[in-house]
Amino acid sequence: MQLAHYLHGLRRFWPVVAAGAVIGLIFAYGFLKLTMLDQASADVAILDPMSGRSTNYNEAQVTFDSIIKSETLAEKVSLVVNEDPATVRNDLSVTVATNLNPNNPSPLYVVHGRDHGVSRAILLVNTAIGEGRKLYVSLNAANTAAYQATIDVEAKAASDNLTAAQAALDDFASSNNAVDLPGRLATMTALADAGSSSAATERDRLEKLQSQYAGLAFAVQAAQARAQTVATEGESLKMAELLPTSAETKVLDPAAEEGQALYVALVYALGLVTGAAVGLAVVYGLMFTGRRPATPAEVAAALGAPVLVRIPKAAQ
């Protein structure tokens, strides 16, 4: 079929195209009527724990968008908004606001909620954000139980070791009359140098005990250092337990109605274009299937010449 012929058909059947466009608009209206829900959205700023407390945080993270789309959150929210969890999950969505810094680990999430009525949509979004923040905090809090148990064992061992080393030193000192051996040795040395023979004798005795005393004293110092290290690890673990706090999730913009004019315009445009396209196709089909033979007048007009004669059937 030539284009000119088709255009001729369009001039003839243009109401079909117009009707297709109108039907497309009607379908778009019906589609919106059946499916369109009021929509609300809120912006939530998340301070990523890795950037907030990067030195002590070692646990795996669950992102806020995953929480918003989770079944757990849907179940919690459904209890508030009186919907089934599947509907809540379907009506909730989350996007990440564009950020000029591609390396920013603390994104701004936009939570969208749809429901029948603006107030219900806002309620849905606010409830989702509230429950989401709780889940975010609880899920991303460090689980220190295992670490704490290990540290407790090490702390007890260090304490026992320190106690044993200190007892050994004390026993050695008391049994050998060598309490504060370094101080007493310095004193006896000074007296011996002054000519005291008894001090010289005591100095010699203490010098014989010095190496064994030094060994026991070092063991005490080592046990003390170990106990201090374990205590420091315990403090660090307690710091990690504090993360993340509610300070890491902040509602930047509370839930408000979200305009859907663009969506509505797109649906109507799609209906219009689709309807018109179907109309054009129908016209093509009409032209293709309903082609009638040309009349002599049409052929004469196309040739710009008159019909000279009509020749009837040859035989009677």
Next chain:
Amino acid sequence: MSHAIRNGKGARSAQSAHGELTADDAAGAQGEAHEQAQAPAVAPTLSKPFTEGFRLLALDIDHLLQGSPNRSVLVMSALPKEGRTTTAAGLARAFAEVATPVALVDANPAAVIGSAPVAGQPYEVISPWATYDTQAEVVDYVRLVLESGRSAGATVVIDVPPATTSSLGFFLAPLVGGVLYVMRTRRTPDATFAAAVRSQLDLLGVKVLGVVVNEG
């Protein structure tokens, strides 16, 4: 018609001895030779409007070509089986009644009409494809026939293949006095072919005499 070639290839009588169109002529309305081969042995009686239509056509064309030294008509159609050969034969027959001499050039390679001389035949049938094999040779030969006919004061009717299957008609059209376009009712699909033919003829500067409507 000194250039006329009389060749027996596909020979078939074009006219009856008493000057009326025969069944063979009329069967040309079916358009093709293979259908002619199945024509009934007993000629049907031709209707008077049929023969009168060609007489009227000959009168019109005679009037349209009045004063023109080139009294030649090319009969063309866009598609096969539109009655082109019937029209050419009928027109030659009718011309023979009003303006002799008349020659019918069967430039259709299907050689529907044939060129065997028939006693009492009022016009001469020339079949160039019986002698020549290429389109260029046929065009040259028809040009000679037309010049010869012009000098003899003859009327020449040329039957050519359909425009959608051969360009021969367009090669010959500028040589003739005018073109007759044949259409068949209930068969010609639409007027776009006619418009395309007209565009091409305009480009060649050819005069379109008119349309023959075949209602057969």
